[in-house]
Amino acid sequence: MKESLTKAVFSFKTKILNPRLHKLHQRTETNLLAEDLSAYNFKKRQALFQHAMGHSKFYKGKYANLSMAETGLQSPQDFLLLPPLTREDLRENFKSIKADNVASSQYYKASTSGSTSAPVAVLHDKRHPETPIRWRILQFWGVKPWENQAFIYRFKKPFWERVMNAIMWWPTKRIFLAAANPSIKELEQFVCNYNRIKPTLLQGYVDVVYEFALYLLDNNIKIHPPKMVWVTSAPLFEEQRELMEKAFGAPVCDQYGNTEIMLIAAECPEQNGLHMMQDSVHVEFVDKNNQPVPPNTTGKILLTDLTNYAFPIIRYEIGDEGKYRDHMCTCGSPLPLMDNVRGRQSMNIETPSGLQIKGEHLMAMFKGFMKYFKELQLVQEADYSVTLVYIPRDIRKAKDAVQKMQSSLEKRARHEIKVTTLETQSIIRKNVKSPLIVSKLHANQNN
Template sequence: MKQSKHANLKKFLFDLKTKILKPKIHRSHIRAENELKSGQIETLNFEKRKHMINHAFQNTAFYKTKYQDNRDLLDMKNKDDFQKLPPVTRDDLAMNFEKFIAGNPSSKTYRKVSSSGSTGRPISVLHDTRFPYTVLQWRILGWWNVKPYENQAFIYRYKRPFLKRLGNNLLWWPTRRIFLTGAEMNLRNVERFVKQINTFRPALLQGYVDVVYEFALFLLDNDLKIHPPKMVWVTSAPLFENQRKTMEAAFGAPVCDQYGNTEVFTIAAECPQQNGLHIMHDSVHVEIVDENNSPVPAGTTGKILITDLHNEIFPLIRYEIGDRGKLLDTVCSCGIPLPLMDNVRGRQSVVLKTPSGLTVRSEHLTILFEKLMNTIREVQLIQNKDYSVELRYVFNSDKCVEDEVKTILKELKIKTRDEIDIIPIKVDELQTKSNKKPLIISKLS
């Protein structure tokens, strides 16, 4: 009874603060959910694309030049017209940042963010804060029966500033939001975090794939138990299936995979059925195309093009985001009226190369490692300037992985046609680049 009253108080204060302090989020949340229930998602998506194309052409220097030879397509009668528009590349973004900005927006209406450059050329974009993407996160939480006012636990790579933590605590009170810093993850801090979790029983555990996985390993290695959350939400990198299984064993909860990045935070996410990722089709348009930028059938892997349907300050239309994936033609039994795409396995800009010009994409390696890795915890490929590759791996010291390493080496040699030397190296920790632990780090120019 006491817990029920406390939950009701949290909900009441959350609703009150949202309506008073964050009315934009409240209105956007209601509007987004009404759109989802309307049964007109496809029509809404089409009309939003049409609006964004004309808005970009009229208000940005970049698209005014980009679409000069395609002005007859701007009225967009059908999907074929849209697909004839030339895609935008990361190089376009890197070299024309100012020209992407629509008009002269107030600094109160945007937030500048930059990619780390860990998977390619660093770029910057402006996020249009007039559409709060928090509403999409609330939508995903709702699929998993997690209320935004319930207690939540987060694992960040680095410690947040004291004033930011204090402000966050005051804003969310009486909801408790607890944090663990990945860069300071040791047994003492983990045990403190475990105690907090078992005290406040958060409904959600969220963080980047690598640090949440590291926390799971700490729990298993030290026989630590936590009160199971309703779901674990991981972001920022492809999720290996062996990582998912390890996390679910450690946390006693399902793991939700999400797809998003610096340019567009929330693109797609899993529902509890886990039959792929539901695309936020009322907020973003996703295309899968071949090397000639022609659409490929569902179930076929290709380049991902993204159109942000809400960012009017910094329009991104048919933007080649640097990832590879595939659309699914299946219908999820959950009843959510959003199309599906497969879990994203890798970035096209990150590859292994051989002297003959052969490239091996990261998504192929991700699938390979998912099949072969049983006792190895983590793996990473470092390609040196002479094309040789260091196969770095982390595993439990009490388990023999010699045969597993030999199998992986054999498969890698097949994929690279035995053109390069591959040297296995046991390490205690993988290398980081721009605060991440990428699958491939290339030193080739």
């Protein structure tokens, strides 16, 4: 079907059948024309704070002794005095965080996978879906929302969900690959369908998209190059990016998001950091006292969702680290830049003396080796020992690489822990995610 007809049907559906989404999309693009995005961002924080104080029992109590409880946020400095929201707060106060003036039809519940710590649950506000921000990111790359798209996830969607998805997006064609141990026949069928519809977007979890890229490379299979490949849900190794770009013949877009706040920042084609969605989320990089660190300095990340009025999330300490870049992108977007998030504070290898080896440091240590593996995972036991569990791509090179990684990790840990290696056919999953580190050190605390 010609693109003009597909675009016309899409425009009709959004303007006539879903006018609220159409207005949100227009408003999202208008936000980028604001003369001062920082001022706009602060106004949204002021409004969210007032809403939380008026309709969330949790925040009324949390901020009760602050002067802002009476005066409201008068300046950005006032905002810095608000104590952060922790994962423990979410787990222990779920019902009281929820706003008391929101109907059940206006939100839905989402839970984290527990890949880095004990799971938490939040509510997402249906009145402010992430779709307009998604379309903005696609627009960075020249992908139109009415163009054909392909998705690779770990598990197959339920039948009726697939039927409804097909109806909702018709005549746009969308195909899905469930990548949890797909058969050769299923992979061949997906490649056939893919080349038939020629999608402009391929999206999925980092690990499963990477596995599919290796399948194409190892079998010398060519596919129609999309405009971009969008990977989510885990840090992206540069070797993985390089191999995926080779397999798909297209650039790979890294993003930063999570279950709690889904679309926080994403790359543009310049690939010089991630553009923060400053009109929908407030991102802070802070020190141990929760005060701002200078630009280009690594700090804890605090997140504030500026659009979720069903379940306010204010200065949420998610457990990630990152840094703010003090220059604007050459692409011309007014959205500020942050570095790609390479690892999590909670994704650490620990030693008996208290030494912490962060996920981002492990990614740097393992640079140059990832191309020899289909998957890799570090499992730390309660006695501090670590097993490097791996699924090889090239058996000989993988064994050589994993021995070097074993030696590097032992040296980095000052030889305080025992590191062993294990070739396997599968690794530990946390729901749909494949965490780099699985720690059993504090299992009792997280249960």
